[in-house]
Amino acid sequence: xxxxxxxxxxxxxxxxxxxxxxxxxxxxxxxxxxxxxxxxxxxxxxxxxxxxxxxxxxxxxxxxxxxxxxxxxxxxxxxxxxxxxxxxxxxxxxxxxxxxxxxxxxxxxxxxxxxxxxxxxxxxxxxxxxxxxxxxxxxxxxx
Numbered sequence: 001x002x003x004x005x006x007x008x009x010x011x012x013x014x015x016x017x018x019x020x021x022x023x024x025x026x027x028x029x030x031x032x033x034x035x036x037x038x039x040x041x042x043x044x045x046x047x048x049x050x051x052x053x054x055x056x057x058x059x060x061x062x063x064x065x066x067x068x069x070x071x072x073x074x075x076x077x078x079x080x081x082x083x084x085x086x087x088x089x090x091x092x093x094x095x096x097x098x099x100x101x102x103x104x105x106x107x108x109x110x111x112x113x114x115x116x117x118x119x120x121x122x123x124x125x126x127x128x129x130x131x132x133x134x135x136x137x138x139x140x141x142x143x
Contacts, residue, residue, distance in 0.1 A: 007031055008039050015043025018097045019123060023130040024137075033135045041127040047099040048119045055106035076104050085110050089118020093126045 007029050014022035019040055026036030076096060079087045085105065092101020098119055105115045 004031075008035065011036060011039045012043040015040030016047035017043075017099065019044045019093050019126055020130055023127065024134045027131075027134040027138050033131050036134075037127050037131040040131075041123050044093060044098040044123045044127075045120055047097075048102040048123070049116060051099045051102040052106060052112045052116050052119075055103055055112070076101070077108070080105075080108050085114050085118055089115060089120075090122040090125065093119065093122040094130075098123055 007026070008031070010029070011022050011026040011031065014025055022040035022043060023036055026040060027033065031039075076088065076092070079091055088101060088105050088108075088110070092098060092104070095101070096104065101122075102115060102119055105119075106112065
């Protein structure tokens, strides 16, 4: 039971940083795919929630000092310009990691509740895709 708790904690912490790292790691340490999906998605969601909660206050403080500069050549900025909060929420968990995507969204002026909602949807979407891919990949290697 203690080993399972350590494995789950490991996947949760990895998920809080990078979802696409946590899922293959969880499958590799022989956790059930459902446990990996739930644990890594929970870690990513908590990481995003933390950044969004703290980010709104940080942004308010920064705006008093200086408006943040956006990089018009950056990939995430282009997603933001073209698809808005929905595109950022759906793509950031895979492209930048959920916490960094949340921080970028906050810095570009996204409403925290909407950003969190779309980030969670993106986290769930990529969790399903990555978990199935990793699980099938590890099954194929065992053949």
